[in-house]
């Protein structure tokens with residue numbers, strides 16, 4: 233199945249359950265560890281793999297077209313703002329890549345209500361928040377009204 | 380498991396309810412708060428907005444950006460491009476409106492911390508193609524979600540919204556929505572003055588090419604459950620262009636994107652004999668679609684057509700010659716990051732099949748069809764356009780409001796405005812968010828009232844699959860075969876098979892006709908009846924049951940619109956064998972439907988296409 237959980241690593245914390253967009257990582261009642269209940273609804277999106285604090289989840293490519301023996305592993309480091317991938321081919325060749333994920337500290341986005349309130353009349357104009365400055369052109373383009 | 384009505388009823392009050400926290404929904408939340416400081420803004424999401432929707436795993440490009448301040452493109456240029464790609468039929472006012480605002484959205488994303496790659500020589504954003512900019516986008520969704528969380532009074536994650544509510548006195552006015560918690564089974568009743576739907580497009584309407592586990596690796600996410608349409612259609616909101624489903628040419632099986640390979644790395648696709656086949660089909664295409672065949676770049680559907688004809692002629696596999704272009708470490712990284720940022724499954728396919736793109740070409744294929752409104756396609760709701768530039772018959776007061784008062788949409792929800800992608804969907808959410816604030820302020824004291832009888836009826840309907848399962852399950856020993864109920868998966872597989880065979884899926888090379896569509900509609904009618912007997916063994920399956928409801932209604936809309944449009948407008952997306960050519964004299968129009976949820980009747984019609992850009 234696309235994702236599977238390593239029995240010896242998982243401690244049943246539920247982070248994967250909380251994040252899976254498909255709602256398919258569930259905690260097994262007997263073993264108190266997670267497993268993928270519906271591999272045919274798994275997108276191999278790696279959201280659960282990235283979120284697991286124990287690195288207990290891995291992916292085995294879809295059986296209907298992925299031959300065995302490969303691995304695509306990931307380490308996402310929020311505080312450092314990078315993600316690293318290790319790819320092992322079926323024939324053993326290896327590749328590794330690291331990419332940035334964010335340029336600002338997590339939590340640093342300024343909320344829209346922290347900007348000065350726009351005046352009431354502006355609600356009737358076509359300008360959106362932070363325009364025209366954020367467009368970096370002088371004025372919002374417009375077409376002549378049509379009949 | 381199987382307890383009928385497992386949870387409490389919870390009422391949530393909001394001035395503005397956002398349904399779905401994807402790109403459209405997050406944009407709506409942000410903008411609504413900017414303009415509506417004193418309003419209560421609530422977001423309901425079936426997953427967790429941190430990683431939900433089509434961008435859950437990230438993206439490697441922003442596909443809609445003008446670069447106006449560098450003089451790269453003007454909004455008019457973008458309208459011409461979208462119009463050409465859709466063979467003439469787009470809402471030019473809506474496309475223009477997105478294009479003129481989208482740069483501000485992207486600049487904000489950069490300020491928030493999204494790494495946008497810069498061209499070291501020019502200092503501008505690194506272009507992938509004319510409209511696309513490259514990003515390190517693994518965390519695109521968490522960044523956008525952070526902005527949305529900071530904008531709303533509450534995010535309700537894991538609430539599957541099942542129905543919209545209309546006003547007791549005026550059924551053409553919105554009053555809220557209902558759904559249930561996939562975690563504790565509570566019934567949620569949202570009372571809202573305005574609702575903005577950003578619930579995303581549809582995968583799994585048609586039979587996927589994969590047959591086992593691999594059916595999870597659809598191109599659009601398996602959780603794109605057609606809710607944008609399934610929620611709107613029962614309200615009677617006018618829907619347009621539902622026949623305009625999209626088929627994508629992608630790397631085979633992993634459905635890894637091809638944009639960076641074609642546009643940036645300049646990789647070539649050939650048939651199995653090394654021939655560049657596209658140009659060879661140009662004359663044949665001119666005979667089918669006339670002048671539209673000469674649009675530059677070649678429209679997406681027509682490129683599919685050329686590939687399909689090659690495959691039919693037995694000249695497949697079609698190959699992307701990645702090995703010819705990865706001549707530096709930098710390009711190799713771009714190639715891999717393209718997948719690792721947004722389609723990890725493609726990297727898994729390569730690793731498993733010993734395909735190193737630096738050495739070996741990769742197969743391309745056309746996907747199963749999808750229904751959506753933000754890509755090279757534009758199914759969705761008929762919406763009011765921008766006050767300052769929409770033609771008079773395209774506007775009724777509030778930008779991006781559907782034909783139901785107080786019901787707004789963004790992203791895949793809104794029809795006619797193709798090529799929005801992530802940045803444009805967020806931008807459309809912002810447009811809708813501001814307009815919804817205006818709508819709510821204009822309402823003053825006249826708040827909509829819930830119809831309690833409607834809420835009670837829906838409450839019973841929402842949880843019925845649990846009861847159906849509990850009763851039906853007692854009649855059998857074990858297993859999945861029961862005479863009195865269908866599991867959601869069984870219903871889904873029936874839908875996918877019939878859509879594939881009758882409504883132009885991959886197995887018939889996307890061909891359909893009036894007799895096929897009529898037979899397909901009969902079978903959809905029976906499936907709709909059987910939907911009353913879907914059984915769900917737990918809350919997760921109850922979510923699947925309602926996703927299926929949304930898909931079935933959307934599929935019916937696709938079949939009805941396909942039947943109505945008597946031409947083949949977009950060869951490569953689908954073919955009406957009985958009307959094989961494009962017919963501008965009769966069909967240079969939008970198809971529109973209105974559904975009557977009480978009778979199950981569809982009213983079909985045409986709406987004019989106005990060209991407001993030269």
Ligand SMILES: Cc1cc2nc3c(=O)[nH]c(=O)nc-3n(C[C@H](O)[C@H](O)[C@H](O)COP(=O)(O)OP(=O)(O)OC[C@H]3O[C@@H](n4cnc5c(N)ncnc54)[C@H](O)[C@@H]3O)c2cc1C
Pocket residue numbers: 398399400401402403404423424425426428431432433434438439440441442443538539540541577578579580598599600602603604606607636721722753754789790791792799800801802804
């Ligand atoms: C593989 C792939 C590659 C892509 N590449 C690019 C690219 O390179 N660049 C680019 O700009 N765009 C790209 N896109 C397109 C982009 O992702 C979409 O255009 C955009 O996400 C659409 O926004 P949306 O808000 O309509 O839908 P989504 O972002 O999908 O959001 C829909 C939200 O609604 C929620 N929801 C659904 N149903 C319900 C319900 N019933 N109740 C409550 N919540 C619900 C979902 O969980 C989700 O959060 C790509 C998409 C895919 C799949």
Ligand code: SF4
Pocket residue numbers: 237241242243244245246247248249265266283284285286287288289
């Ligand atoms: S996140 Fe990891 S440790 Fe926690 S339940 Fe899931 S697999 Fe187990």
Ligand code: SF4
Pocket residue numbers: 234235251252253254255256257268273274275276277278279280281
């Ligand atoms: S890879 Fe994605 S879809 Fe699959 S189980 Fe993990 S989070 Fe869910």
